[in-house]
């Protein structure tokens with residue numbers, strides 16, 4: 001397993017090994033081909049995938065059910081009809097962003113390698129190192145314009161079914177165009193799934209919840225703190241979003257109680273600098289009288305439980321005859337989190353990994369997919385890929401890593417990205433990018449509320465900009 005060149009460990013259950021990343025066994029070279037490829041989703045993953053596939057010579061159709069690019073970053077005030085997000089017939093909203101959200105990765109590290117996320121000389125733009133969500137959307141819009149990706153996108157067109165076609169090794173896609181009410185069946189050579197995985201709420205099981213009289217909400221439907229004024233809120237979770245939201249709530253709510261799995265000491269801890277925020281271990285159960293009982297024996301009478309408990313992978317359109325399944329948030333079997341061995345290379349997934357630096361990783365994953373589809377890069381045999389996946393799963397088991405952590409990249413971030421880069425013949429993952437990411441994690445732990453405005457590692461920024469300038473001049477020359 002790779003050791004990341006830093007003292008800081010990215011905390012994640014990925015203490016187990018990672019896929020062995022087999023080298024291609026030297027199959028006879030195949031002729032280079034162009035394929036007709038469907039990309040599902042025009043978020044950051046779908047946009048860069050479209051660009052890389054077209055660069056590789058494939059013909060590309062991007063299906064996007066929304067009316068704009070950006071996916072998660074297309075913030076909306078709208079929320080779903082079921083605030084906790086479990087009712088199957090609820091009205092759906094894609095984005096999970098809240099109004100005050102700023103990035104949790106410095107912009108220089110966050111952007112695509114081939115299209116740096118640098119501040120624009122424009123008063124309408126947000127030049128901060130950790131900009132607000134609107135700036136990220138504008139960056140993705142710039143990317144779309146720059147590489148004319150919008151000409152490949154069919155907006156307001158939802159993919160409702162993807163299944164193997166009668167024709168050998170082809171896919172049949174059924175899509176629905178909203179405004180014209182059109183339904184279309186089409187045949188594609190390959191499908192790349194880029195539908196995002198922060199939309200389908202994952203909810204904590206709480207004994208007694210059916211009789212508890214308060215309200216429940218998932219952070220997917222949290223936009224701003226106004227509805228929480230003077231309320232007693234119990235927030236479950238300990239992700240970056242959970243902490244961002246808890247501080248915001250503390251400004252308006254009567255009390256905020258955070259229940260987190262990571263709290264192991266048996267205390268009812270008041271948070272420094274707040275007179276209305278406490279940290280608890282997990283909830284034991286809840287009762288009809290409105291009480292919320294925590295594992296340490298403390299009790300709170302609360303009005304609202306806010307689940308900041310993450311999301312589930314969800315592919316309601318995908319029919320693979322059971323070849324690809326989702327089991328406790330493990331999408332599999334997938335070779336290197338991208339290709340299901342039995343359907344490779346004609347089905348692939350971009351962006352399943354978390355605890356990652358998403359945009360540049362999407363870029364490398366899609367470059368690799370593009371090259372594999374054109375036969376420029378060769379995959380190992382189906383059996384070898386399957387053996388690799390099985391070895392990976394058994395290493396997770398050996399280390400006691402739950403299935404739901406299968407796609408947690410964490411400590412393997414550099415190793416994984418460098419492997420992809422080597423497969424694609426690209427330069428390795430930049431050291432400054434990784435260091436910026438690690439510095440951010442360290443400073444987040446030390447100053448959870450202010451780390452975004454206290455950047456000190458100026459030398460890393462300089463290295464980043466030297467790289468950007470070098471890259472741009474290489475492109476010009």
Ligand code: FAD
Nearest residue numbers: 041043044045064065071072103104158159195196198351
């Ligand atoms: P999405 O952005 O979710 O895009 C998926 C697209 O697919 C959507 O446009 C959707 O409409 C479309 N779609 C879905 N199903 C269908 C269908 N059946 N037919 C047609 N279209 C479909 N990342 C960072 O790098 N930095 C951050 O600071 C950061 N902060 C985050 C904060 C929050 C609260 C969340 C939820 C995520 C954050 N992320 C952050 C991660 C972020 O999700 C990724 O950076 C990235 O935007 C994911 O892109 P994507 O294309 O995979 O998915």
